[in-house]
Amino acid sequence: MFKFELIKKDPCGARLGRVTTGRGSFQTPVFMPVGTRASVKGVTPEELKDIGADIILANTYHLYVRPGHEIIKGLGGVHRFMHWDKNILTDSGGFQVWSLGKMRRITEEGVSFSSHIDGAKSSLTPESVIEVQEAIGADIIMPLDECAPHQSGRPYAENSMNLTLRWAGRSKAARTNPAQALFGIVQGAMFADLREESARATVEIGFDGYAIGGLSVGEEKHLMQEMLAATTPHLPEDRPRYLMGVGTPEDLVYGVSEGIDMFDCVMPTRNARNGTFFTRQGKLVIKNVRYADDPAPVSDGCGCYTCRNYSRAYLRHLYMEREVLSPRLNTIHNLFYYCSLMKEMQAAIEGDRFGEWRKRFERDNGSSGL
Amino acid sequence: MFKFELIKKDPCGARLGRVTTGRGSFQTPVFMPVGTRASVKGVTPEELKDIGADIILANTYHLYVRPGHEIIKGLGGVHRFMHWDKNILTDSGGFQVWSLGKMRRITEEGVSFSSHIDGAKSSLTPESVIEVQEAIGADIIMPLDECAPHQSGRPYAENSMNLTLRWAGRSKAARTNPAQALFGIVQGAMFADLREESARATVEIGFDGYAIGGLSVGEEKHLMQEMLAATTPHLPEDRPRYLMGVGTPEDLVYGVSEGIDMFDCVMPTRNARNGTFFTRQGKLVIKNVRYADDPAPVSDGCGCYTCRNYSRAYLRHLYMEREVLSPRLNTIHNLFYYCSLMKEMQAAIEGDRFGEWRKRFERDNGSSGL
Numbered sequence: 001m002f003k004f005e006l007i008k009k010d011p012c013g014a015r016l017g018r019v020t021t022g023r024g025s026f027q028t029p030v031f032m033p034v035g036t037r038a039s040v041k042g043v044t045p046e047e048l049k050d051i052g053a054d055i056i057l058a059n060t061y062h063l064y065v066r067p068g069h070e071i072i073k074g075l076g077g078v079h080r081f082m083h084w085d086k087n088i089l090t091d092s093g094g095f096q097v098w099s100l101g102k103m104r105r106i107t108e109e110g111v112s113f114s115s116h117i118d119g120a121k122s123s124l125t126p127e128s129v130i131e132v133q134e135a136i137g138a139d140i141i142m143p144l145d146e147c148a149p150h151q152s153g154r155p156y157a158e159n160s161m162n163l164t165l166r167w168a169g170r171s172k173a174a175r176t177n178p179a180q181a182l183f184g185i186v187q188g189a190m191f192a193d194l195r196e197e198s199a200r201a202t203v204e205i206g207f208d209g210y211a212i213g214g215l216s217v218g219e220e221k222h223l224m225q226e227m228l229a230a231t232t233p234h235l236p237e238d239r240p241r242y243l244m245g246v247g248t249p250e251d252l253v254y255g256v257s258e259g260i261d262m263f264d265c266v267m268p269t270r271n272a273r274n275g276t277f278f279t280r281q282g283k284l285v286i287k288n289v290r291y292a293d294d295p296a297p298v299s300d301g302c303g304c305y306t307c308r309n310y311s312r313a314y315l316r317h318l319y320m321e322r323e324v325l326s327p328r329l330n331t332i333h334n335l336f337y338y339c340s341l342m343k344e345m346q347a348a349i350e351g352d353r354f355g356e357w358r359k360r361f362e363r364d365n366g367s368s369g370l
Numbered sequence: 371m372f373k374f375e376l377i378k379k380d381p382c383g384a385r386l387g388r389v390t391t392g393r394g395s396f397q398t399p400v401f402m403p404v405g406t407r408a409s410v411k412g413v414t415p416e417e418l419k420d421i422g423a424d425i426i427l428a429n430t431y432h433l434y435v436r437p438g439h440e441i442i443k444g445l446g447g448v449h450r451f452m453h454w455d456k457n458i459l460t461d462s463g464g465f466q467v468w469s470l471g472k473m474r475r476i477t478e479e480g481v482s483f484s485s486h487i488d489g490a491k492s493s494l495t496p497e498s499v500i501e502v503q504e505a506i507g508a509d510i511i512m513p514l515d516e517c518a519p520h521q522s523g524r525p526y527a528e529n530s531m532n533l534t535l536r537w538a539g540r541s542k543a544a545r546t547n548p549a550q551a552l553f554g555i556v557q558g559a560m561f562a563d564l565r566e567e568s569a570r571a572t573v574e575i576g577f578d579g580y581a582i583g584g585l586s587v588g589e590e591k592h593l594m595q596e597m598l599a600a601t602t603p604h605l606p607e608d609r610p611r612y613l614m615g616v617g618t619p620e621d622l623v624y625g626v627s628e629g630i631d632m633f634d635c636v637m638p639t640r641n642a643r644n645g646t647f648f649t650r651q652g653k654l655v656i657k658n659v660r661y662a663d664d665p666a667p668v669s670d671g672c673g674c675y676t677c678r679n680y681s682r683a684y685l686r687h688l689y690m691e692r693e694v695l696s697p698r699l700n701t702i703h704n705l706f707y708y709c710s711l712m713k714e715m716q717a718a719i720e721g722d723r724f725g726e727w728r729k730r731f732e733r734d735n736g737s738s739g740l
């Protein structure tokens with residue numbers, strides 16, 4: 001059912017591809033807007049389609065805690081629940097459990113934790129995470145992993161990486177629904193040889209696609225780049241590669257140039273709610289008083305609904321007044337910017353001009369190629 | 371420019387009419403969604419049109435305080451500012467100033483008050499309120515009035531009513547833009563003879579339409595009904611009648627049966643944000659646990675976007691999780707319900723069956739005709 005076609009590879013390493021699931025196809029490189037609780041904050045599925053989103057991400061942990069996977073299953077699955085008929089990927093909850101810090105305990109069996117809502121004791125195992133995700137019903141699901149802190153020393157990082165590998169095997173064995181694609185997750189903290197070992201061993205178990213986890217978790221940028229470089233050569237060309245939780249527009253461009261096909265990040269949606277817009281000329285902080293009477297759109301020439309219809313002055317007014325429309329209009333622009341960036345990169349790879357495109361992007365953006 | 375045609379009058383007293391401004395026409399009876407700060411909370415102008423809204427209300431006081439009427443004027447007026455090209459009515463700010471309680475002082479000249487935001491001293495006079503509304507640029511504007519408390523004793527109510535009349539005359543004299551319709555406001559607290567006197571004297575000054583203010587401010591329902599009955603016989607048939615700040619669906623039906631043409635109220639939008647839906651069978655409080663796994667729409671057969679696409683279970687989930695999409699989807703339903711109710715009443719008057727329609731409404735709604 002699940003298929004990945006590598007359509008074209010740029011000399012720089014950027015890949016144009018196509019992912020096909022039972023739900024439908026989408027081109028890569030792709031950005032997946034985050035809909036943590038089965039809702040991309042403030043926007044409807046129709047708007048997501050207008051924005052150009054092809055696949056979104058939802059969080060297993062959050063949906064497991066509330067409203068509960070059995071309720072979603074009973075209502076016909078997450079697509080029907082949230083009224084989105086395109087692809088959905090659910091993460092495993094590993095990252096969220098990791099974020100709980102002292103509220104969780106990791107053993108060979110799995111993770112036990114206290115709910116972030118009411119402190120109720122709960123646990124997740126590789127098997128239960130698959131079961132929960134089968135109930136939720138996303139098109140692409142992820143195995144439980146341990147996301148080791150970036151400061152991990154070598155013994156911890158190595159043990160953690162090996163635990164994630166054992167969990168990966170159990171996850172694959174636990175899977176009962178072949179209609180859902182299951183990706184493997186490469187870990188290894190900030191050790192290049194562990195990253196390589198993790199990549200090789202994960203590929204040996206064999207998954208529909210490969211994710212790179214534990215990056216963009218606070219480490220310095222050059223470390224993320226080194227870990228990426230240590231990983232991708234050991235991933236098969238004919239499977240999609242997903243860089244989890246990344247990142248800024250610059251990170252996406254960098255990732256694509258390193259052969260990454262899929263990305264997700266809360267940055268465009270969270271920054272939107274905080275009044276920060278992404279534009280080709282960098283960030284625009286709408287609360288700045290200079291925009292109080294500015295009739296221009298956030299970004300000249302931007303084709304999003306927000307830029308076509310509203311001035312910076314109005315968007316500032318909505319933001320300052322905490323109007324409910326503010327996060328929505330801001331989110332529409334930022335997601336449009338992210339999704340358009342991916343489509344531009346697809347076209348550039350297609351047209352054999354990705355390297356040139358990237359140079360112009362970095363010049364416009366005032367970044368120096370990281 | 372401004373025109374009101376009385377198309378048909380039902381034997382019960384309900385009126386079908388048409389208001390025409392330089393901006394366009396709409397049928398009455400009409401409900402005006404409230405967009406306090408030049409935004410109907412959570413919904414776009416396109417959605418308001420889908421909902422069936424023909425005219426919305428914005429608040430002069432709020433826009434005067436922030437972002438300021440000069441900024442709105444500089445940006446081409448409130449329609450362009452908020453991207454809504456249909457009719458807008460701005461209230462005078464009198465009710466908001468009244469709500470400030472101890473923070474305001476009323477004199478013959480006008481009202482001085484401390485801003486609800488930073489306590490800065492400011493003032494409004496009948497003349498400045500017209501100037502502010504001319505800058506904002508709505509299609510229908512209102513004169514400054516004093517909204518006397520419903521518990522007012524007779525001397526206070528009489529003085530206040532007379533002050534409002536003098537302010538009405540000054541407002542009419544201050545007006546410079548004939549393209550904007552100016553309505554008069556009838557006051558008189560809970561004294562039927564003062565209501566009659568106010569109506570007669572306001573009509574004598576002469577306005578494009580007549581509003582009834584100072585009702586639905588905490589008084590008992592029967593008092594509102596008595597004041598309405600004391601007022602409407604003294605208003606001209608050939609001008610629209612606007613019952614300010616009213617009300618529940620039952621109030622709207624009652625008002626229409628008493629010959630009211632225009633209504634506004636925060637109830638559908640505010641209740642939506644608090645998770646309460648209006649339906650033909652009464653209110654539905656979405657947080658109720660019985661809806662946790664309910665696949666039904668809020669209201670069977672409702673044609674709104676929310677009911678066509680989302681279950682009670684999902685709407686409850688969004689509400690419980692305080693998702694930004696929640697107030698939006700809830701608002702769409704409630705405004706659709708209100709606007710559809712008005713259109714049903716228009717059709718019933720048109721078809722000479724308003725009395726019958728009203729009986730069925732009251733039966734469905736479990737109300738006893740108030």
